[in-house]
Amino acid sequence: MSEAVAAAAPGVRREPGKFWIVPPAALLTLLFFYPLALIARQAFLDDSGVANAAEVISVLHSRFFLNALINTVTISVAATAGCLIVGLVLALILAFVPFPGSGFIARLIDTFIALPTFLVTLAFTFLYGSAGMLNAGLMEAFSLPLPPVDFLYSTWGVVLAEVTVYTPFILRPLLAAFSLVDRGQIEAASVLGARPFRIVRQVIMPAAIPALIAGGSLCLLLTVNEFGIVLFIGAKGVITLPLLIYSKAIQESAYQVACIIAVINVALSLGLFGLYRLAAGRLGA
Amino acid sequence: MLVWSRPGRIVLWVLFALLFGVLFLAPLAVILLSSLADQWNGVLPRGLTTEHYSDVISGAAGDSVKASLITGFLASALALVSGTWAALSLRLQGPSLKRLLGLLFFIPSAVPSVSVGLGLLVAFSHPPLLLNGTVAIVLIAHFVLISAFTFGNVSAGLARLSPDFEQVASSLGAKPTYRLWHVTLPLLAPYLVAAFGLSFALSMGELGATVMVYPPGWVTLPVSIFSLTDRGDIFAGAALTMILVVATLALLLGLERITARATGT
Numbered sequence: 001m002s003e004a005v006a007a008a009a010p011g012v013r014r015e016p017g018k019f020w021i022v023p024p025a026a027l028l029t030l031l032f033f034y035p036l037a038l039i040a041r042q043a044f045l046d047d048s049g050v051a052n053a054a055e056v057i058s059v060l061h062s063r064f065f066l067n068a069l070i071n072t073v074t075i076s077v078a079a080t081a082g083c084l085i086v087g088l089v090l091a092l093i094l095a096f097v098p099f100p101g102s103g104f105i106a107r108l109i110d111t112f113i114a115l116p117t118f119l120v121t122l123a124f125t126f127l128y129g130s131a132g133m134l135n136a137g138l139m140e141a142f143s144l145p146l147p148p149v150d151f152l153y154s155t156w157g158v159v160l161a162e163v164t165v166y167t168p169f170i171l172r173p174l175l176a177a178f179s180l181v182d183r184g185q186i187e188a189a190s191v192l193g194a195r196p197f198r199i200v201r202q203v204i205m206p207a208a209i210p211a212l213i214a215g216g217s218l219c220l221l222l223t224v225n226e227f228g229i230v231l232f233i234g235a236k237g238v239i240t241l242p243l244l245i246y247s248k249a250i251q252e253s254a255y256q257v258a259c260i261i262a263v264i265n266v267a268l269s270l271g272l273f274g275l276y277r278l279a280a281g282r283l284g285a
Numbered sequence: 286m287l288v289w290s291r292p293g294r295i296v297l298w299v300l301f302a303l304l305f306g307v308l309f310l311a312p313l314a315v316i317l318l319s320s321l322a323d324q325w326n327g328v329l330p331r332g333l334t335t336e337h338y339s340d341v342i343s344g345a346a347g348d349s350v351k352a353s354l355i356t357g358f359l360a361s362a363l364a365l366v367s368g369t370w371a372a373l374s375l376r377l378q379g380p381s382l383k384r385l386l387g388l389l390f391f392i393p394s395a396v397p398s399v400s401v402g403l404g405l406l407v408a409f410s411h412p413p414l415l416l417n418g419t420v421a422i423v424l425i426a427h428f429v430l431i432s433a434f435t436f437g438n439v440s441a442g443l444a445r446l447s448p449d450f451e452q453v454a455s456s457l458g459a460k461p462t463y464r465l466w467h468v469t470l471p472l473l474a475p476y477l478v479a480a481f482g483l484s485f486a487l488s489m490g491e492l493g494a495t496v497m498v499y500p501p502g503w504v505t506l507p508v509s510i511f512s513l514t515d516r517g518d519i520f521a522g523a524a525l526t527m528i529l530v531v532a533t534l535a536l537l538l539g540l541e542r543i544t545a546r547a548t549g550t
Contacts, residue, residue: 017461020374021386024367032393032429035404042407086304093301097294109309114483114533116490116507119526122514123312126319126523133315133329164308196293225397227493231511242399242493249403250497259407262400273395277388 036266043259059260064244069264072240075155076223079162083219084212086163087170091208092200094171095178096186106175113168118228120161125232128152153235161229166222170215177211178204210282217276225269241265313530320524337524346525349509354532356420356505357488360427361435364484365477367428368435372443373469387440394433401429402497418500426494431484438483442476475544482540486533 046052059065090109094102128134128149135147142148151157181204189199227242239247241261249258320337322330341347371390375383393401405426409416416422446469454468470477492507499508506529514522 017374017377021371021378024371024374025386025389027367028371028390028393028429028432031425032401032404033389035401035408036396038407039400039404086308090301090304093297097297099294099298099301105305109305111534111537112309114486114490114537115530116492116526118492118507118511119316119530120312122510122519122522122526123315125514125519126315126325127311131325164312167308221395225395225493227397227399228490228507231492231496232514234515242397245397245399245403246493246497249406255403255407258403262397262403265397266400269395269397270392273392276395 039259039262039266042256043263046256055256056260059257060264064239065261065264068239068241068244068261071155071238072224072265072268075158075162075238075240076220076226078155078159079166079223080216080219082159082163083167083170084216087167087174087215088208088212090167091171091174091178092204095175095181096204106171109168109171112165113172116228117161117165117226118232120164121157121229121232124152124157124161128157153233153238155238157235158230158233158238161233162223162226165226165229166219169218169222170212173211173215174208177207181207210279213282214276214279217272217279221269221272221276224265224272241268316523316526316530319520320527322520325520337520338528341521341524341528345504346509346513346521349504349506349525350528350532352503353489353506353529356423356427356503357485360424360431360488361481361484363424363428364432364435365481368432368480369439369470369473369477371436372439373465375440376443390436391433393429394437398426398430398491398493399497402426402494405429405494405498417498420500420503422498423495423500423503423505426498427488427491430491430494431487434487435480435484438480439473439476442473442480446472478540478544482537485536489529489533489536 044051044053044056046055094106124132126132129152130147130150132152135149138144138148139146151160185203186199189203190196194202225242226240227246230238230240230243231246242265245258245262245265248254248261318330319325321333321335323334323336324331342350368390371386375386375390378386405422406417408414409422409425416425450468450472451464454464459468490507491505492511495505496508496511499505504512506525510522510525510529513519513525
């Protein structure tokens with residue numbers, strides 16, 4: 001039989017096993033795309049299969065949805081900006097002002113990618129919570145009656161936790177980009193009397209921009225989808241879209257409302273995913 | 286070297302230490318400390334104890350370590366097979382189909398995990414596929430979420446592989462199956478191990494989809510940690526988090542060592 005295939009080969013282009021893609025693709029379709037399609041269906045149709053625009057419109061106009069949308073966008077934009085700044089500062093020092101052990105530190109920060117995100121929130125409770133180390137210290141030192149630091153259970157607590165968790169996603173592409181920067185160029189500029197700030201602006205930043213765009217759009221995507229940090233903060237006022245889906249579906253059993261919000265959240269995520277692919281493609285990653 | 290003056294460098298290093306300390310070191314140190322704290326009302330805990338660990342291990346939380354390890358192992362193994370399969374068979378497709386399918390295999394990583402959980406609930410809550418309330422639905426949720434990462438890692442590995450070995454094997458008359466088992470997969474092995482390690486770590490920390498679908502008897506570590514802290518038992522939550530962190534890091538380090546031996550670096 002293999003002879004027959006080989007004999008037929010010279011005429012037509014040989015296409016061995018073109019259909020091998022079918023099993024994994026079918027698995028992905030059944031377990032991921034089919035459920036996703038059902039979410040969309042349940043969002044727009046009621047149980048009898050009739051379109052229910054009224055329900056969709058009432059959810060989209062509801063206060064809880066708009067609040068969650070505003071919170072999600074505010075938090076992800078602020079956290080991404082924070083990640084970009086912190087990541088850039090850390091990467092510049094690691095790459096251009098290295099110290100003994102900086103390679104090890106860079107790899108240590110890298111392993112944070114593998115740790116669960118809610119770990120940071122839990123730690124922040126001990127650090128900055130109302131009975132945490134910082135407040136206890138300040139109250140003891142200045143004999144204050146009330147805990148002075150009170151940002152943890154707000155939007156800013158979530159933002160700080162997300163900056164911690166997602167900075168490695170900026171740091172990694174930045175360090176890769178910086179390793180390609182010509183050291184001789186920096187030294188030449190420095191010998192010619194350029195100040196570090198100017199070298200950063202004129203020599204290093206052009207190399208960093210693609211990495212910042214790719215890392216930044218990945219951060220936007222991940223922070224829009226972030227769930228663990230917000231759930232663990234447990235603040236009533238800080239509800240994001242993923243948390244709203246969870247509370248509508250699991251706590252209130254309002255599956256249709258959950259599906260409508262999920263459609264919006266997935267659309268937002270896929271838009272950001274497209275942005276990230278575009279940026280990463282430009283970067284050549 | 287960008288900054289030549291010693292004081293300038295020291296200022297930058299202090300800035301680095303401050304950022305690194307506040308953002309990365311302090312959270313880990315504090316989780317470790319609180320998991321060992323006897324009582325903690327002031328700046329530092331009063332007395333240290335291993336009581337939280339023994340409470341956590343003897344209690345129902347011991348089961349969640351098992352649930353997480355089994356879920357992580359099975360989901361990662363399945364994701365490894367399907368991701369490798371997808372990446373290998375994608376090479377046989379035409380360029381436009383290759384691009385489209387490659388994108389589709391990546392999409393699960395871009396969708397919020399809570400929505401993946403919701404989708405599974407909606408799809409598999411009634412016959413013929415009634416999986417709601419079973420362990421299988423947790424495994425499926427983890428598999429879906431990590432499959433994109435294994436696919437991505439293996440594809441990246443394949444792209445870096447020199448095609449020469451396969452062509453030489455082919456010209457020497459090796460059949461496709463023989464070539465796959467004796468040339469391509471061994472060359473890919475380091476990437477497969479790395480992909481497996483990353484999926485396992487991701488599965489161990491997965492919360493969003495699991496919290497949507499888990500049945501009462503199969504509580505994974507993150508869900509268990511959440512219910513402990515939600516009840517106000519944050520010391521036990523910290524102890525369980527330390528177990529999760531140590532298990533994840535041990536796994537990653539072990540796999541890294543295997544990869545290093547395989548690539549001879």
